[in-house]
Amino acid sequence: MLDARERSEKLRALLEGDHTTIACVSGFLVNMLQGRLQLVTPVPGSKRWPLGYRVLSERFFRTPDEFREGLQHMIDQHMFESPAPKLPIRFRRDLQYKAGNRCFHLRSRNMEHRVLDDIAPTSVGHLIACGKCTASELVRQVTTDGASVLAVADLLDQLYAAGVIEEDLDDSFAWQTN
Secondary structure (H helix, E strand, O other): OOOHHHHHHHHHHHHHHOOOOOOOOOEEEEEOOOOEEEEEEEOOOOOOOOOOEEEEEEEEOOOHHHHHHHHHHHHHHHOOOOOOOOOEOOEOOOOEEEEOOOEEEEEOOOOEEEEEOOOOOOOHHHHHHHOOOEHHHHHHHHHOOOOOHHHHHHHHHHHHHOOOEOOOOOHHHHHHOO
16 A cells, blocks of 8 residues: 555656646636736646646736736737747757758657758758757848748748747746656
């Protein structure tokens, strides 16, 4: 018979090996009683995000106008159509990057992406995998080799829309993502 500590350790080991989310929630969580508005997105459960979703922003409100202002502020601050030009660009932490011949592969536990990487002599995938430049620096670096700015921007937009670009850039919690 297992005691409580053994059961807890067994459950923790099971959860640490499972890199899926326990929540299928993405968007706004509204608690009318507390007057709280949260913008959330699903992530693998971890010590940092035990509920299976990441809180991108939280605002409190008392009036309909404060609610509307909070909602608009969150949209403006967090809902981009393409990668932010001045923030670092890198692949999500749960993706494994592997270079190929004029392509690259991104693998996670449940999916694999094969991406053509032939728009420039410099590999866009490699630069993103290194994670040492912003989106605008990446575009500038790749286009010095003669690539079309529009082609590079389109590839970045496609990768962003596919959800493979990291949006949680707060590295102070990187050790807690698994």
